[in-house]
Amino acid sequence: MSQHIKLKKGFNINLAGKPQKVVGESDRSETFAIKPTDFPGIIRPKVTVREGDIVKAGTPVLFDKKMDQVMYCAPVSGEVVEIVRGEKRKLLAIKILADKEVVYEQHKEHSSTEISGISREEAQEVMLKSGVWPQIIQRPYGIVANPEDTPKAIFVSTFDTHPLAPDYDVLLKNQASYFEAGVEVLKKFTSGKVNLGVNADAEVSPIFSNAKGVQVNKFSGPHPAGNVGVHIHHIDPIGKGDLVWTIDPYGVVQLGKLFLKGVYDASKVIALTGSEVKEPQYYTTYQGACIDKLVDNRIKQDHVRYISGNVLTGEKIDKKGYLGFYHHQLTVIPEGDQYEFLGWLKPTTSKLSFHRALGLLSFLNPKKEFVLTTNTLGEERAFVQTGAFEKVVPMDILPEFLLKAIMAEDYDDMEALGIYEVVEEDLALCEFIDVSKHDIQAIIRDGINLIKATT
Secondary structure (H helix, E strand, C coil): CCCCEEECCCCCCCCCCCCCCEEEEECCCEEEEEEEHCCCCCEEEECCCCCCEEEEEEEEEEEEEEEEEEEEECCEEEEEEHHHCCCCEEEEEEEECCCCCCCCCCCCCCCCCHHHHHHHHHHHHHHHHHHHHHHCCEECCHHHHHCCCCCCCEECCCCCCCCCCHHHHHHHHCHHHHHHHHHHHHHCCCCCCCCEEECCCCCCHHHHHHCCCCEEEEEEEECCCCHHHHHHHCCCCCCCCCEECCCHHHHHHHHHHHHCCCCCCCCCEEECCCCEEEEEEEEECCCCECCCCHCCCCCCCEEEEEECCCCCCCCEEEECCCCCCCCCCEEEEEECCCCCCCHHCCCCCCCCCCCCCCEECCCCCCCCCCCCCCCCCCCCCCCCCCCHCCCCCCCCCCCHHHHHHHCCCHHHHHHHHHHHHCCCCHHHHHHHHHCCCCCCHHHHHHHHHHHHCCC
């Protein structure tokens, strides 16, 4: 039965630089990259191409020796121009110089009525070799799903509440038929339900409203109301031994295109957002695009930080960096490496803060859009237990005790306190409000890696 979950805990970070709902024109990036670091859990990536090789969109370029059925494929056609390695020959990226016209690896096309008749085995075979499989994420652990597993349910969140998050109505305009086809494919992989989480505070987009045979659950409240981990927690919680899969709406559409068009279509619309962008709006590109063309002459100043993704969970990249595999947003904010006299002690309403401490008066104007820098206004110190984390995590867990259990490598307490239910994004707000300046998301990943090593 569908549910309406009203969340009270959380915190909206209202930043300046929201994108207008316009898809603008931009010169296409010349190079694109696929980065193993975008995929948590990938252990031993093996490159299948060499520099100078010619690839098509959908040609496998690497796989993980630990799960060699899953292929990671080129987003565009062109020439492999560089295989980037770091210390100890760690694979960092495979760069492709794109053709002017994208050429695709071709798979069998199906009509919308034929998709329901395809077996799981047939669907899985083409998904694994075509490049769409990495869109499916397994919980617990937040890693690429193992095709040999059968999840008890699949969850899709149809809205994003992160700061400056893009609107799926713009990202996936006129792609409802592909979403519907993608959902039809997903239903083959679970013994339970495919759950769609929708925003109860807005009208359900026509992109999602035609999906059949799914359970629609409504969520309302502040961020992280759009996080799929929050949806799972309230609808079908994960215990030890449980498996749930998640996929974002773009991944569902990409899955639908694979079966309806027979190609791995990595084209996407992304939002260029942030206070330092002259005209925040949307642009069309491909997965793994170099951002140099996207930001050229569109940024107000030079002393900025480029973030692939959002300010809470995104990745810092340079001006010639590459978009992350799962990101639909590029955020540009001021770099905050300057000294600030009196810091947070200076009374002001211009600094957004969750805490109503002396001098931090932003709560007096909740609708104001803030320009935040990357300055942390402090350095790491002793773990102060304030009880604040529990106010921004709308889950029945104790974040502070969970983090301490991870730092103490106490496996029993990690399990008891909910390590299976969370990934980095679920506790990213804790990092934002943490007065002790800890890297909360890194601690969570350490805990996941520890607990995963025991299974």
